[in-house]
Amino acid sequence: MEFKLTFKEYNEALKQNKLLGLKCSCGRVSSSPRMVCPACGSTDLQVVELKGKGKIMTFTSIFVVPEGREPECPYVIALVDLDEGAAIMGNLSSVDPNKVSTDLIGKKVKMSGNAVFAGDKYSAGEIARPLFSLES
Amino acid sequence: MRKVVALGVGMTKFSGKQDKTAVELLTEAAMDAINESNIKPKDIQAMFIGNALSDFCEGQGQPHAFAADALGIAGIPANRYEGACASGSAAARDAYLWVASGYYDIVLAGGTETAAKMGTPLATRTFAMFSDSRYEYASGLTFPGVFGMLTNLYSTRYGIPMEKLKRQLAQVSVNSHYYGARNPKAQFQKEISIEDVFNGIMVAYPLQLLDCCPFTDGAAAVVFASEEKAKKLTNKPVSVVGIGQSSAGNLASQKEYLPRLRAREIASKQAYDMAGVKPQDIDVIELHDCFSTATLIALESLGFFEFGKAAEAVEKGKTKIGGKIAVNPSGGLKAKGHPIGATGVAQVYEIARQLRGECGERQVEGAKYGMTDTLGGDGGTIVNLILKKG
Numbered sequence: 001m002e003f004k005l006t007f008k009e010y011n012e013a014l015k016q017n018k019l020l021g022l023k024c025s026c027g028r029v030s031s032s033p034r035m036v037c038p039a040c041g042s043t044d045l046q047v048v049e050l051k052g053k054g055k056i057m058t059f060t061s062i063f064v065v066p067e068g069r070e071p072e073c074p075y076v077i078a079l080v081d082l083d084e085g086a087a088i089m090g091n092l093s094s095v096d097p098n099k100v101s102t103d104l105i106g107k108k109v110k111m112s113g114n115a116v117f118a119g120d121k122y123s124a125g126e127i128a129r130p131l132f133s134l135e136s
Numbered sequence: 137m138r139k140v141v142a143l144g145v146g147m148t149k150f151s152g153k154q155d156k157t158a159v160e161l162l163t164e165a166a167m168d169a170i171n172e173s174n175i176k177p178k179d180i181q182a183m184f185i186g187n188a189l190s191d192f193c194e195g196q197g198q199p200h201a202f203a204a205d206a207l208g209i210a211g212i213p214a215n216r217y218e219g220a221c222a223s224g225s226a227a228a229r230d231a232y233l234w235v236a237s238g239y240y241d242i243v244l245a246g247g248t249e250t251a252a253k254m255g256t257p258l259a260t261r262t263f264a265m266f267s268d269s270r271y272e273y274a275s276g277l278t279f280p281g282v283f284g285m286l287t288n289l290y291s292t293r294y295g296i297p298m299e300k301l302k303r304q305l306a307q308v309s310v311n312s313h314y315y316g317a318r319n320p321k322a323q324f325q326k327e328i329s330i331e332d333v334f335n336g337i338m339v340a341y342p343l344q345l346l347d348c349c350p351f352t353d354g355a356a357a358v359v360f361a362s363e364e365k366a367k368k369l370t371n372k373p374v375s376v377v378g379i380g381q382s383s384a385g386n387l388a389s390q391k392e393y394l395p396r397l398r399a400r401e402i403a404s405k406q407a408y409d410m411a412g413v414k415p416q417d418i419d420v421i422e423l424h425d426c427f428s429t430a431t432l433i434a435l436e437s438l439g440f441f442e443f444g445k446a447a448e449a450v451e452k453g454k455t456k457i458g459g460k461i462a463v464n465p466s467g468g469l470k471a472k473g474h475p476i477g478a479t480g481v482a483q484v485y486e487i488a489r490q491l492r493g494e495c496g497e498r499q500v501e502g503a504k505y506g507m508t509d510t511l512g513g514d515g516g517t518i519v520n521l522i523l524k525k526g
Contacts, residue, residue, distance in 0.1 A: 007270045031388055032271040038389065057391065058292075060284030061341040062276055066261035069276050077275045079285060079387060079394075087388040089272045100341055105292045117274045122265070129274035 005033040005047045014114050014128040019050040021086055031086040052111025052130065054082035056104050061097035068120040076100060078132055080109055090130035091115060108135040137236040141366035142374045142523060143359040144172025145485040150323045150354035150473030153252040158190045158199045161355035162248035163206040165478075169244065169357040170207075174369045177207040180359070181240040183214040184231040186224030186247030187477035192262045193250040203246070217477075220266035221426060222512030223247060225381075225480025225519035228358065232376050232521075235360045242365055246357035247478035252350070259351045263476075266513035268386035280348050282387065282514045283427035284340035286395045290429060293395060294444030298342060304447035305428035306333035309346045309470055311456060311463070312425060316471025318498040323352055323473030347428040352473035356481040358488065374488045377505075378411030378522030380404055384515035395429075399518040400437040400511065407507070407520040408439075415439035418522070419503040420490050421461060422483035424511040425468040431455075434509055435463070438520075462500040465490065480519060483508035491525040 005022055010033055013020045022030045024037035025044040036043055057079045065073040074097035081087050093112060095104065109132040117127045146168025148161050156164070162185065170177055185200035196202075200214040219226040224247030231245035251259050263279050291301050310330060316322040328346060336345030366373055380403035384390055390398065408414060415438060423438070425431040435446040440461050441454075449455060455463040466472045466486040469479060487506035489495050508521045 011270075032268070032386065038385075058285040058289040058394070060281045060288065061338075062278055062281050062284075063337070063341075064256070064260060064278065064280065064339045065276065066264050066278060067257035068261065070257075072276055075276055077277060077281055077285070079391075081391065087391040089275050089277065089386075089388055091275050097341075102288050102292050102298055105288060117276075120261075122261070123269065123273075127270060127274040 001035065001043065003033055003035060004045050007033060011128050014130065015116060017114055019052045019111060019130060021048055021050045021084065022046065023048045029084040029086045031082065031088040050082055050084050054080045054109060056107050056109055057081040057087060059092060059100060059104050061100050074098070078109065080132055088130065090132050093131040094133040109133060110135055138238060139363040140232050140235045140360050140376045141363055142376060142484065142488050143361050143366055143370055144169040145358045145488045146172065147321055147356040147482055147485045148354050149321050150352050150475060152323065152353065154250065154353040158187065158194055158196060158248045158250045159202045159206060161250070161353065162199060162203045162246055162357070165355040165357040166203060166207060166244055166246050169359050173359040175242065175359065177209045179242050180209055180212060180244045182212055182234065182243045184217065184227040184243065184245045185214065186217045186227040186480060187249060188218050188220055188223045189249060189251060189262050189476065192258065193253045199248055219517030220512030221424065221474065221476040222480055222510040222517040222519050223477040224356065225508060225510035225521065226517060228481055228484055228521065229379050229381055229519050231360050232379060235362055242359065242361045244357055244359050245481055246355065247481040248355035249475035249477040250353040251476060252353045254351070256351065266516065271388065272386050278340060280340035280343050280427065283429050284343050286433065287342055287429040289395045290432065296447060301447060302342060303330060304451050305347055306330040307450050308425065308428040308431045309333050311450065312468045312470035315465050315498050316467025319467045319472055322467040322471050323350055324467070324471045343427055349426050349469040349474040352475040354473060354475035354478050356478045356485050358481055358484050372492045373526060374491045375524050375526065376521060377524045378407035378413070380406030380520040382518050387514050390515060395433055396437055396443065397433060397511070397515040397518065399515045400434065400509070403518045404438050404520045407522050411522040413505060413522065418461060418505050418507045420465060420487065420500040421507045421509060422464055422466060422468065422486050423509040425464060425470050426474060426511065430511065431463070438509060457498065457500050465495065465498040465500060480508060480510040483510060484521065487523050491523060
């Protein structure tokens, strides 16, 4: 049985600022692709476009980075609770990594675009992730 | 399922970069465990080895096979387990199962890692491989980052202001170093203060350097035997009485549970139920303190304290020897060190010796039940073992 949504399809869409997810016939929405609904066990999943709006569930600022990510340092990562019910990880582009606090948690954000990790010798190619900014 | 005894245990010194290879370290720990078991290498019927990264550390695959050959027992089945930082525990659990099932009588579980050899940039990169490489690493996620996020969530969820939580977290590291200073095999045998923690560089907000465990080279091993075989070999038996293991997907997929790690709650319940004990019966635990916050999350998920109350318990000394539950008398991952594939087996090493009463000034007096808790990745693999004196 094949995936309804593969990483490649998800990734190519994200590069075009389209955030794809899966919606089960039971109503459960997932962000990263999966074969089976975690809520009800069904494989009746449909590809949907997510609006990219939600709230910051949690965050961190990274100051010690992995090999190959040095030019990006420092940066803020957020786990965003999307309005559709799924969570997703991305970067928070409108916040100074040196001035973060837990006040960020619960703040409304929207996807403002994407950034592409160009890949390294371990990653098998480019990988996009969503960029979020605080809603004013 | 029949009763299984942890016979001899072995562990190398844990430290920063060592001259010895992962295979050499594993073989030395294994030989010590074999000697302490009063058996010969040829009595080992199979080897189960935790190792996560020797491909990256040394360009070495199959360390288990080369260690078997070095022990003179090439020919036996030998397997490698990769469950990130819980690799060694996953190996130990399967080793237990093979003896409990009656298929083998005597097996060796071990673990080895030479992560310090990689240096911080490559080690940070390879450890990040245990997060979701497609959907979460692209954002630049690191392991301190995972626990930085869980710390911020913990602070908010339980209403503990960050300034207060940071002091409580620092006390976790201070405790680890206190015991590490009393463990001759620990990587850091030096006490630290809360101020030392606050003076460290910021790694991943709000976690500073001394909130984080180090990269470590080291190995550990344990021989498991059927009760019948063990009777003739030891007069200080330690039995494995409970096992549990669970898995989870990426952090986003765990949304409903965070900062709790549900996999740990599933695994520990299996272990408690099998052993027929409750958290209050456990005298000593070696738990997965990869970051200071990880200790709090573990203490709560394992049932030692209510959710949101572990930080206060640490501050009041309830996790020290003589407190409600003796936590990480070895110094834990923080001070003893964290050679990831070896960590779970090193936890068994400490618990076995605690239950035998061999730990000197860090001995938990009269300990009858001991537990191990090992976390792989951000919840992808969690293993709990419960051991009993006798």
